[in-house]
Amino acid sequence: MVEGARELRERLNALGLESFVKTTGGKGLHVVAPIAPEADWNTVRNATKDLAAAMEHDNPQAYLATSVKNARTGRIYVDYLRNSRGTTAVAAYSTRARPGAPVSTPLAWDDLSPGMKPNSYTVSNLPARLAQLRDDPWADFFQIKQALPSVIGARAKRKTTRTNRA
Helix, strand or coil, rough: CCHHHHHHHHHHHHCCCCCCCEEEECCCCCEEEECCCCCHHHHHHHCCCCCCCCHHCCCCEEEEECCCCCCCCCCCECCCHCCCCCCCCCCCCCCCCCCCCEEEEEEEEECCCCCCCCCCCCCCCCHHHHHHCCCCCCCCCCCCCCCCCCCHHHHHHHHHHHHHHH
């Protein structure tokens, strides 16, 4: 999952988008790219769907872009549906209603390590983490002004189209 988040970050960087990462307090990580509110919901959802499909296309053994639970075994579900109007996502520093009270926690990209778990920060240990931080890992989040590039869908579709013709 950590490698998947890093790969998504690289793909977003290639499109000129800076992104941030946080634990969900559940089973996953959220990669968040703040964008100016210029694109409508369908445009954003379709762009993220294209990114997820490109990841699945490039490495189908590792990634899955469809939400079918029984197909996820051994693969990472790249959940682009969090980008649809009316859907929910866990907010940063929200406590989850799960055993141990895990907390969705913003991270610096350097905080990601292969052995980390998305539910490792809890109401019990999060205060110690926050006390040891020198800087807020998401300090620049609201200062970043970036637009959703229109090329996301075109790049993903071109790659898929080329492969389907082969």
